[in-house]
Amino acid sequence: MTNPSDMRGTDDAAALQVETDHRANSVLEGMPPSEAEPPEGDARSLESIGRGELLRRRFLRNPGALIGMVVVLLLILGAIFAPMAYQYEPFERDLRNALTGPSQYHWFGVDENGYDIFARTMVGLRISLVIGAGTALLTTVLALIVGTVAGYVSYKGRWGAFVDGALVNLINLFLVIPSLLLLMLFSPVLQQASWLWLIPLLAIFSWMLTARVLRAMTQQLVRTEYVEASRFMGVNPVTTIVRHIIPNIASWIIIDTTLGVSAAILGETGLSFIGFGIQYPNVSLGTVLQAYNIAAPWTWIPPAMVLAALVISVNLMGEALRDALDPTSGSSRV
Amino acid sequence: MSDPILTVTDLSVGFETEAGHVQAVQNLSYQVRPGEALAIVGESGSGKSVSSLAVMGLLPGSAQITGDIELMGKKIFTMNDRELSQLRGDTISMVFQDPLSALTPVFTVGDQISEVVRIHHPDVSKQKAADRAIELLEAVGIPEPRRRAQQYPHEFSGGMRQRVMIAMAIANEPELIIADEPTTALDVTIQAQVMELLKSAQEMLGAATILITHDMGVVAGFADRVLVMKDAQMVETGDVEQIFYEPREQYTRNLLSAVPRIDQGAEGGSVAGAAMRKVAEVATSEDSRPREERPVVLAVEDLHRIYPITKGAVVRRKVGEQRAVDGISFDIREGECMALVGESGCGKTTTLMEIMQLRTPQQGEIRIDGRPTGSLSRKERAKLRSEVTLVFQDPMASLDPRMPIGDILKEPMRVQGYSAKKMNERVDWLLKTVELKPEHASRYPTEFSGGQRQRVGVARALACDPKLIILDEPTSALDVTVQAGVLALLADLKTRLGVSYLFVSHDLSVVRHISDRISVMRKGQIVESGPTERVFDDPQHEYTKELLAAVPIPDPKVARTRSRNVIDAAAFRGHAAGGTAESSGSVRA
Numbered sequence: 001m002t003n004p005s006d007m008r009g010t011d012d013a014a015a016l017q018v019e020t021d022h023r024a025n026s027v028l029e030g031m032p033p034s035e036a037e038p039p040e041g042d043a044r045s046l047e048s049i050g051r052g053e054l055l056r057r058r059f060l061r062n063p064g065a066l067i068g069m070v071v072v073l074l075l076i077l078g079a080i081f082a083p084m085a086y087q088y089e090p091f092e093r094d095l096r097n098a099l100t101g102p103s104q105y106h107w108f109g110v111d112e113n114g115y116d117i118f119a120r121t122m123v124g125l126r127i128s129l130v131i132g133a134g135t136a137l138l139t140t141v142l143a144l145i146v147g148t149v150a151g152y153v154s155y156k157g158r159w160g161a162f163v164d165g166a167l168v169n170l171i172n173l174f175l176v177i178p179s180l181l182l183l184m185l186f187s188p189v190l191q192q193a194s195w196l197w198l199i200p201l202l203a204i205f206s207w208m209l210t211a212r213v214l215r216a217m218t219q220q221l222v223r224t225e226y227v228e229a230s231r232f233m234g235v236n237p238v239t240t241i242v243r244h245i246i247p248n249i250a251s252w253i254i255i256d257t258t259l260g261v262s263a264a265i266l267g268e269t270g271l272s273f274i275g276f277g278i279q280y281p282n283v284s285l286g287t288v289l290q291a292y293n294i295a296a297p298w299t300w301i302p303p304a305m306v307l308a309a310l311v312i313s314v315n316l317m318g319e320a321l322r323d324a325l326d327p328t329s330g331s332s333r334v
Numbered sequence: 335m336s337d338p339i340l341t342v343t344d345l346s347v348g349f350e351t352e353a354g355h356v357q358a359v360q361n362l363s364y365q366v367r368p369g370e371a372l373a374i375v376g377e378s379g380s381g382k383s384v385s386s387l388a389v390m391g392l393l394p395g396s397a398q399i400t401g402d403i404e405l406m407g408k409k410i411f412t413m414n415d416r417e418l419s420q421l422r423g424d425t426i427s428m429v430f431q432d433p434l435s436a437l438t439p440v441f442t443v444g445d446q447i448s449e450v451v452r453i454h455h456p457d458v459s460k461q462k463a464a465d466r467a468i469e470l471l472e473a474v475g476i477p478e479p480r481r482r483a484q485q486y487p488h489e490f491s492g493g494m495r496q497r498v499m500i501a502m503a504i505a506n507e508p509e510l511i512i513a514d515e516p517t518t519a520l521d522v523t524i525q526a527q528v529m530e531l532l533k534s535a536q537e538m539l540g541a542a543t544i545l546i547t548h549d550m551g552v553v554a555g556f557a558d559r560v561l562v563m564k565d566a567q568m569v570e571t572g573d574v575e576q577i578f579y580e581p582r583e584q585y586t587r588n589l590l591s592a593v594p595r596i597d598q599g600a601e602g603g604s605v606a607g608a609a610m611r612k613v614a615e616v617a618t619s620e621d622s623r624p625r626e627e628r629p630v631v632l633a634v635e636d637l638h639r640i641y642p643i644t645k646g647a648v649v650r651r652k653v654g655e656q657r658a659v660d661g662i663s664f665d666i667r668e669g670e671c672m673a674l675v676g677e678s679g680c681g682k683t684t685t686l687m688e689i690m691q692l693r694t695p696q697q698g699e700i701r702i703d704g705r706p707t708g709s710l711s712r713k714e715r716a717k718l719r720s721e722v723t724l725v726f727q728d729p730m731a732s733l734d735p736r737m738p739i740g741d742i743l744k745e746p747m748r749v750q751g752y753s754a755k756k757m758n759e760r761v762d763w764l765l766k767t768v769e770l771k772p773e774h775a776s777r778y779p780t781e782f783s784g785g786q787r788q789r790v791g792v793a794r795a796l797a798c799d800p801k802l803i804i805l806d807e808p809t810s811a812l813d814v815t816v817q818a819g820v821l822a823l824l825a826d827l828k829t830r831l832g833v834s835y836l837f838v839s840h841d842l843s844v845v846r847h848i849s850d851r852i853s854v855m856r857k858g859q860i861v862e863s864g865p866t867e868r869v870f871d872d873p874q875h876e877y878t879k880e881l882l883a884a885v886p887i888p889d890p891k892v893a894r895t896r897s898r899n900v901i902d903a904a905a906f907r908g909h910a911a912g913g914t915a916e917s918s919g920s921v922r923a
Contacts, residue, residue: 225732229794232690233746234719243745247736 058324065320071313075306079125088116090123090283101298109298111291121303124283125310128265131198131284132314135264138203140257143210146171148241150211151218168215171208179205184276191279198277202267210256217249251325258318262311269307338365339509339542340389345401347384347393358384360566362401366510366542371533373545373557373574375589377813378784381566382546386512389544390426391418406509424454427503429532431515433495437487443498444468444483450505470501473906474531493524497531504535504906511536514546521677521840526884529556538906548813550593551843551886554578555893562586574890592818594843596870596885613822613847625850628667631703631802631834632689632722635663638697639684658684660858661698666802671828671835673845673866675881676855682838685855686804689836690724703801720750720798727807729787733779739765739790740775746797764793768823785816789823796827804836809844821848843885846870854878 059065088094088106093114102109108117150167153160183201190197221227221244230240246253265285271277272286285307292300347359359381366372376382387393389403391410403410405421413421422428430436438446447470448463458466464483471479474497487495496516503511513532517525533556536543545556553560553574560577562569562585570583581587639659644650659681666672676682688695692715694708701707702722710718723746726732733742743764744757752760762772768789779787788808795803805824809817825848828835839845845852846866853863854877862875873879887893 225726225728226734229724229726229732230745232719232724234716234749235745243737244734248734250736 055324059320062320062323064316065324068313068316068320071309072317075125075310075313076129079122079129082122083119083126086116086119086122088119090115090120091281092116092119099293099296099299101296108302109296111296111299112293113291115291117288117299117302120283120288121285121306124278124285124288124303125306127195127278127282127284128268128286128307128310131202131268132261132265134196134199135202135206135268136257136260138199139207139210139260139264140253142203142207143214144246144253146207147211147214148218148245151215152222152237152241152245154215154219155222164215168212171211174205174208177205183271184274187271187276188279195278195282198268198271202264202271206260206263206267210260213252213256214249217252218245221245221248255318255322255325258321259315262314262318265307265311265314336368338367339406340366340544341402341404342385342389343402343404345385345388345403346399347381347388348398349396350398357566358397359388362563362568364561364568364571366544368509368542369537369540370559371536371543371545371557373547373553373560374563375547375550375553375560376563377548377589377815379565380563382563383514385563386428386514386544386546389510389512390422390428391415420454423450423502423508424506425508426510426512427506427508429496429499429503429511429513429516432519433492433499434487434519436499437495439487442484442486443471443490447471447483447498447502447505450502454506466505467501469905470505471498473504473902474498474501474535475527475902476501491524492520493528496520496524496528500528500532500535504539504541507539508541510542510544511539512544512546515548516545517552518547518549522842523677523880523884525552526886529886532556549886550578550590550814550888551595551893554888554890555886562589578888578890588815590888592815593888594814594817594821594841594847595888596843596846596882613818613825625667625670628669629703630665630701631668631670632836633665633701633704634685634689634698635701636661636698637663637685637688637695637700639681639688640696657858659688662853662855662858662860663698664853664860664863666834666836668801668834669828669832670851671837671849673837673839673849673852674855675839675842675845675852677840677881680855681858682840682855683806684858686724686806686836686838689804690722692718692722716749720746721801722804723795723798723800723802724804724806725788725791725795725808728811729784729791730779730811732791733787735779738776738778739782742779742790743775743794743797746794750798752798760797764796767796767827768793783816784812785819788812788816788820792820792823792827796831796833800833802834802836804838806838807840808837810839810841817844824848841885842870842881854881 083090086107094106094110094116095114097103097106097110098114099112100106100110106116106118108121110116146167150164154164183205186201187198190201218241227240227244230244235243268277268284269286269289272284273290275290277286278284285303288303289300289307294300342362342364345359345362346357349356349358362381362385364372374382374385384393384397388397388399389405389410391413393399399411405425410418437443441449444464444467447467448460451463451466452458452460455463468479468483471483476482476494476497482490487498490498499516503513511532516532517528520528529552532543532545545553547553557574559571560574561571562577562583564585569585570577570581572582577586578590581590637659638657638661641656641658642652643654643656645653662681662685664672664674674682674685689700689707692702692707692710694706699706699708702718705714705718707715707718733739740761743761744752747757747760761775765772765775770786770789770793774782779790782790788811791808792803808824809820812820821844824835827833828848835849837845837849842852849866851864852866852869853860854869854875855861856877862869862873862878864874869878870882873882
């Protein structure tokens, strides 16, 4: 069954993928696997291709990056198209073939309730991808707001120090909250409204460390002369943060967001596995795994493999991005 | 003539980078004889440091080296690292540029010096090595050497640390001392002392010295021979007199003529300073109205900035105060350039920050165009931001690397609410004014050289027709030839546009050519102030005289007539150890 909300979700995921890469593009043009190449021709993109070219070469030189990219792309395509083409729906029961192994009709086999595992895995992959990408983005936005504001105001007199202190204490408060318990408490309640609630719920418990790092980076940048120069020109603080600070920490943000995707997917599937995540009538990779039968390996090996492949390949891409963008490697300037 | 200590033959060093092959040194050959001081002069990126690292055998493994380096008959490139370590610190020693990072912060200075001694002379006992460290400290003129040897590097000032570095360099009486820009990080008075110390240490040891520097003034008083490098290649080599008085190559001539000099005169016959005299002509030729009739752009009256020194973590109590700016007053008239000169830590930067804040100072008053900064409304203050602008010291750090320079130039205009069309026209005009191409507006700062970036910095300061530009050491991060260009531009802008400058600098010789008036600052106070000519010809205050005397003069004959404070040879030979002098003194003896 291909319900409309799912469809929108997968589109979001695909759009998001392009968008993430596109955000990379503003810093490092020509990053694969973006289909949305920036308009060429003007001097700006000509210039940036010099730097982009270097990053592309460094990224592609890493075999892990290529493998990760291909696997992620295949999984995304599979999540979008496989449920459309496949003959079984995730909640269609085929009790006659219950607990049978992979066959030409049931590619990954059937579990004891008669559900087709391939259909469930692919539909579950959709939700997991959407939640992973959405949570990572939302986490980044939250962390970016808190981190840059705290970092920027920390040098601005007594009030600045007060606001900074308050935000840092907020971060620390969220760090000590037993997030798993609260997630288990709120998730099933909010699920009754929409499964999308899991995105903000996961995000609100995972932005803290990123925010701390961004705060430290901002503090470093605020002391640079070009930020000081913009202050002496009378540029207002929000503009300064958007125009000077965020572009200069963008590479780190991109890396962190990429790695955040896999962390969020693991968080969601874990929660779903213990029964507090995605609820009926939706499936995620976690709920597919929940219906495991240890004696019938096809009920848990295929979804686990898909999950592992997704997380590992996203991480591979993140690591390769980090290597390509690493400001400390010294030769990042042409 | 004795055999050379060091022979470099046809040395080439290249690096493979992602941007392609970079040739750092190409076909360099030179010789250094015992007791000789060779200066390798060149601008940044000319390969002067790489060539000396090659001599030490300190190049990274990725470097591709051809040619030959022979040190006292031994070929450096055939030696392995262990053999090289035998040489380093014993036969060759090095004084690095940055004394801050060249000493280990976690060991006492005495331990670090005695370590150098004991590495090469393991038979020397710990106690003797420690005594030797104290003698060496005394020899390089550090007061209370016994107590100082127990201190850590952070307790020493920059000049003191460089003295410690020299003590370490001479500890084992090396045959060759390589000094890599030893005084670049130091103030001018300290620079003079350190160079004199280095020179006398070299003379005492009879060691050969290679001085790597970009500063022709330092060379004149120090070197016997000069080797000029440019773009990885040798341009010219010769005796110091020949280079200074009859340079053969045009590049040497340019390099010399760009050196600012404090004594205007060409009497000595040195080529140095020719270009800078032209700057001075441009800077002073226009504007005949007497100073008193011109309006005051900036007036600072009795400005104070006091930082409390507090102690205690929970309950902060004030235990003292640091008077960073202690009651200074000056004014700048329209079309005038006032120089604020002083050594690091004298309160120059604090003064500018107080002016740029546009707030009420702790004590005193700052008036811009007659309006006190304390009484401004938010709107007026924003407006005033366009009239007082700042050019930073480091052009690498003051431009956002992620922004094309067109946007960088538009930023102040955007704040003042210019229309898009006007901004574009203005960017073109600004780039032309600072002698850059308007087509470059879409490029990023990293694509420009240091001098070009500083021009962008000047263009940004000019963006909204300012009345006053505050220049915070605008040329101290630049090479001399580039510095001359930027100064010429500034002088030209001053006369053409009638802007006023507050030129903050530690270098009197730079200031001489461009400023109309000079204020000398020391410990938060202005000790002397007056028209440039008067201050240079007839300095009143002791400190001004001291500063003037310390500025190196790019003329070998003049430089040699100056006094020098010599190394304490007696201490070096070990009198400090009293009765045990013979045994604990010179480790070689």
